Amino acid sequence: MDVVFQIVANSIIAGSLYTLIASGFTLTYSTTKFFNITHGVMTAVGAYTVFFLGKILGMPLLLAIIVGVLFAGLLGWVLNYFIYQPLRKKNASQLSLLVASLGAFTAIQACISLAFSSQFQTISHTAVMQKTFSIVGASVTQIQLIIVASALISFVSLTFFLKKTRFGTAIRAVSDDEEVAKVIGINTDKVIGIAFFIASALAGLAGILIGFDSAIEPTMGLALLMKGVTASIVGGLTSIFGAVVGSFLVSFVENFGIFYTAGEWRDAIVFTLLIIFLMFRPNGIIRT
Amino acid sequence: MEKKDQKKPALAVQNLTKHFSGVLAIDNLSLSITQGAITSIVGPNGSGKTTLINTLSGIFKPEQGTITVQGRTVPPLHPHDVWHHGITRTFQNTRLFEQMTVLDNVLVVLTKRSVIPSLLETKDDTHYDQAKQVLAATNLWEKRDQLAANLSYGQRKLLEIARSLATDADIYLFDEPFAGLFPKMVTVVFTILRSLKQEGKTVVLVEHDMDLIRKISDHVIVLDSGTLLAQGSPEQVLSEKSVVEAYLGQ
Numbered sequence: 001m002d003v004v005f006q007i008v009a010n011s012i013i014a015g016s017l018y019t020l021i022a023s024g025f026t027l028t029y030s031t032t033k034f035f036n037i038t039h040g041v042m043t044a045v046g047a048y049t050v051f052f053l054g055k056i057l058g059m060p061l062l063l064a065i066i067v068g069v070l071f072a073g074l075l076g077w078v079l080n081y082f083i084y085q086p087l088r089k090k091n092a093s094q095l096s097l098l099v100a101s102l103g104a105f106t107a108i109q110a111c112i113s114l115a116f117s118s119q120f121q122t123i124s125h126t127a128v129m130q131k132t133f134s135i136v137g138a139s140v141t142q143i144q145l146i147i148v149a150s151a152l153i154s155f156v157s158l159t160f161f162l163k164k165t166r167f168g169t170a171i172r173a174v175s176d177d178e179e180v181a182k183v184i185g186i187n188t189d190k191v192i193g194i195a196f197f198i199a200s201a202l203a204g205l206a207g208i209l210i211g212f213d214s215a216i217e218p219t220m221g222l223a224l225l226m227k228g229v230t231a232s233i234v235g236g237l238t239s240i241f242g243a244v245v246g247s248f249l250v251s252f253v254e255n256f257g258i259f260y261t262a263g264e265w266r267d268a269i270v271f272t273l274l275i276i277f278l279m280f281r282p283n284g285i286i287r288t
Numbered sequence: 289m290e291k292k293d294q295k296k297p298a299l300a301v302q303n304l305t306k307h308f309s310g311v312l313a314i315d316n317l318s319l320s321i322t323q324g325a326i327t328s329i330v331g332p333n334g335s336g337k338t339t340l341i342n343t344l345s346g347i348f349k350p351e352q353g354t355i356t357v358q359g360r361t362v363p364p365l366h367p368h369d370v371w372h373h374g375i376t377r378t379f380q381n382t383r384l385f386e387q388m389t390v391l392d393n394v395l396v397v398l399t400k401r402s403v404i405p406s407l408l409e410t411k412d413d414t415h416y417d418q419a420k421q422v423l424a425a426t427n428l429w430e431k432r433d434q435l436a437a438n439l440s441y442g443q444r445k446l447l448e449i450a451r452s453l454a455t456d457a458d459i460y461l462f463d464e465p466f467a468g469l470f471p472k473m474v475t476v477v478f479t480i481l482r483s484l485k486q487e488g489k490t491v492v493l494v495e496h497d498m499d500l501i502r503k504i505s506d507h508v509i510v511l512d513s514g515t516l517l518a519q520g521s522p523e524q525v526l527s528e529k530s531v532v533e534a535y536l537g538q
């Protein structure tokens with residue numbers, strides 16, 4: 001029975017990480033309607049910023065984490081401002097935007113590899129927040145509890161921001177019809193820029209948390225992107241709540257799937273779920 | 289928004305030209321819209337009425353010509369700029385924020401335009417009261433919590449008008465606001481247009497219903513193949529034989 005509780009705990013932790021990635025992906029997808037691959041590499045950007053500032057330069061860890069999150073957000077904003085926004089103004093197709101984001105993803109990942117090598121790294125000199133707790137028979141570390149709390153706080157904050165602030169309403173308006181949003185006076189370029197900042201910062205936070213929980217490598221973004229995207233699609237691609245539901249469905253299916261098969265099947269199980277949804281419920285669980 | 293000068297036309301275009309794939313939609317068009325009046329733009333399909341509205345609201349960029357708003361020539365308009373010039377519009381095919389409630393469709397235009405203040409701005413009573421006022425004027429207050437996607441065709445038209453009213457603009461561009469409405473809804477829109485005129489606002493209508501045009505318009509402009517065919521009072525223009533025979537089908 002303890003094993004089942006442990007799988008449930010693992011699923012909640014993984015689902016929390018996917019939530020951070022999928023929420024951001026859903027935010028940029030709903031405002032721009034393109035598949036932003038660079039979203040994945042922001043996890044590595046956040047993680048390696050903390051690695052560089054904290055481990056190499058010796059900056060206090062909390063400060064390094066804050067800078068890491070902000071830097072990932074800023075880089076997302078910069079990529080939108082200098083690449084995606086000009087392409088959108090030239091009426092570039094979704095395919096062109098996707099290829100551009102793939103190029104940016106590859107370039108950023110290569111830069112990280114050149115700067116810090118392609119090896120696995122630990123994000124700090126000593127193990128941080130690794131104290132273990134036993135909760136209903138499941139072992140959970142301090143950092144894993146922080147992962148769950150971060151996802152919960154991010155979800156509540158993002159939902160409040162989108163539903164209760166006027167700027168959040170503007171983001172929803174841009175998601176619904178960008179041209180009409182422009183006509184009623186919303187500067188959609190700025191709205192989309194801030195959506196990119198928030199999304200990339202969340203991805204950066206996810207990367208940092210993964211770094212403290214296990215290890216980091218320059219290519220960590222792709223696998224996380226695919227899980228996050230799967231969660232977004234399963235959740236319906238239009239709402240943050242859908243992204244959360246999708247994230248936990250993906251993580252539970254993934255963790256129970258590998259329990260009954262083997263760890264090697266992890267990705268195959270997730271992508272089978274994706275294919276099933278694309279075939280039978282392409283609009284996801286939460287349809288709007 | 290700039291201060292109005294009653295002596296200057298609300299809107300004017302000079303030598304405006306717009307092509308679509310080799311087809312001339314607006315051909316060296318020059319005209320002006322009187323301040324504080326209701327001006328109807330009529331003409332057959334393809335005469336350039338909606339293209340003109342789209343150009344005036346920054347959706348299309350003209351290849352040539354100038355646009356003057358309240359007497360000042362403006363640089364090529366972007367859609368998000370038109371609000372700064374005191375212009376708002378509705379669409380021929382109604383365009384709402386479908387996944388937002390009726391109330392939010394109105395509240396969104398009451399958002400502060402600058403990014404940082406709007407980031408922290410929350411819904412307050414002032415915005416709510418303003419939204420209530422325009423939704424009550426369009427008989428949609430009872431529907432405020434419904435998703436826009438679930439409204440009937442006529443209610444959608446009314447909501448789009450309510451959204452434009454909430455902008456408190458000086459110039460209203462309405463593209464076929466009466467099309468497909470029940471008589472009771474026509475009366476509501478009619479009353480709104482009259483009220484706007486009484487408040488000194490400028491209204492530009494693209495409309496096909498000649499009876500409505502006669503009743504409500506101060507000025508009528510007839511377009512043909514992107515050029516100005518006739519303009520003047522409704523009685524004068526709509527009784528011109530060439531206009532009636534060629535374009536109004538009467």
